Amino acid sequence: MEKTVKVSKPFMDDLKHTVFLWRKSRLTMIGSAIILIFLLMAAFAPLIAPYDPVHQDLQIKLQAPSWQHLFGTDQFGRDIFSRVIIGSRIALWIIFLVSVISGSIGIIVGVTAGYFGGIVDEVLMRITDMFLAFPSLVLAMAFAAMLGPNLTNTIIAISVVTWTTYARLSRAEAIKVKSQPYIEAIRAAGGGNLRIMFLHVLPMCISPVLVQLTLRMGTIILTAASLGFLGLGVQPPTPEWGAMVSDGRNYLIDQWWISTFPGIFIAFVVLGFNLLGDGIRDMLDPRLRR
């Protein structure tokens, strides 16, 4: 009788190899470190932040960085360090929700289009093309302006412009998967369209979308910050980084710290996500693996 082959060992080897590749690439490690710090910062924000981020004290307004106020204070006397730290939670929340929403819209649209093909594919993909025809920031601004500027609408606006990438990716994957012999075998066993689509095709389309999602997280922060900066994103007094950079614009010459510190954080986190994303892509690319 034939025997089952045990596969646990190759899996462990694979994992070890991945860790080895990760350690070999210094930039990926730096990226991971930045993201780790960012996550820890968001997780323990209330413990780290020394002051209430929205508490105004006009007597100490526009103070330069000092040991009391590490990053100084803004025009309303709010502690910028506390605001930046709490702001990481807002950024993380936006990334999380936008990824979940745009990822699921994209994958459902893409898999439906790819699986059914024909007229369904044509209609869904032309709609996707319509969204892609606009510069993404302009479209996000239009949606944010239309819905009204606040946190929820910022998330909706960014999701609405980012799902297209995932739709195209998962469509391509669905087309590939649906022509596999085992899909025909399931049809021969009496599986209906919905069952095949959601249980057998969709799970195979998730992994490329996940990689793309990590690659796009930096862009999501930038878009959210841009909307905040333009006044179409999260509204004051919520400490959103983009809005904070915008707050300090008028004081840029004399009180540089108001805009600079949140700006530095945006830059670092985006850099971190990009380095990590590149690293993940290289690690998962079979041609670069060996």
Place this chain on the structure above:
Amino acid sequence: MELRGKLLDVSNLKVSFYTYRGVVKALNGVELWMDSGERLGVVGETGCGKSVTSLAVMRLIEQPGEIQEGKIIFNGKNLVELSEEKMNNIRGVEMSMIFQEPRSSLNPVMKVGYQIGEAIAKSKKIKIKNTYPEVKDMLRLVGLDPERVINSYPHELSGGMSQRVMIGMGLATHPKLLIADEPTSALDVTIQAQILELLDELARKMGNAVMLITHDMGVVAEFCDKVLVMYAGNSVEYASTARLFEKPLHPYTGGLLQAVPRVGRTDELKAIKGTVPDLVNPPSGCRFHPRCPHAMDICKLERPPFVEIEPDHYVACYLFKGKNEVREDG
């Protein structure tokens, strides 16, 4: 109309594929019938429409293909007219199918037990979790160790084991008809024999009919009660296995049998001259006439009807009709 087969009766089945090069007339009036519990072998060269026939019976012909004409009476219902939803309730329940490539016919990211369970769950309308006892019985029946295999992924199984799993999946719902589309061609010879033995044993035990699609005459001789020979989308000869091997009537069947090597055979193997016709522009009349050593004028003009020459021996060839007429005249 009286049915020739109690379980399945396919008549005048025409399937075409609309491609860039033109309309491929893949099936051009196929005739086929089976009784319950019978084993029918469908043989013919590559591209003669064996697989398309099986897919058409399952109603799995996809765009750009289409069933254009004909009846597929299965268990009293004409499958050609059924809605997709009703058809879905027949597939996997009353008839099921196993494929050539067992390893790629299983979803690579799902456990084997789950995939068999899915088929059972659908026919019995129960949850997949509750099918596991039955899945284990089925795995034992196809000669696998259920404890070991039920939680394995397809890549952990060998080709032979995968085909056993596929057979288990196909028979798990106790269908009346199992269509096996070259179930052994991707396996090596020793495993082929095991798989055929298994199919034979299970069909005996469960009483299901088997339609075996193959190009291996040896497999047919060993396994099938009846044989249907197809050529370029037509049924050309149908008879019981013993009779067909003993006294093939159609020139094409004769040619096929002459090309089969056998132990102890000393004469030279003869190939049928020419190649399989292009189905976009098939030959007129009998599609075999350009390669047929006995071609007559009428063969080029009209398609020979599929008629009963002797009891239970059907042939589509003017040669025999012609002979009878000559005898009658003389």
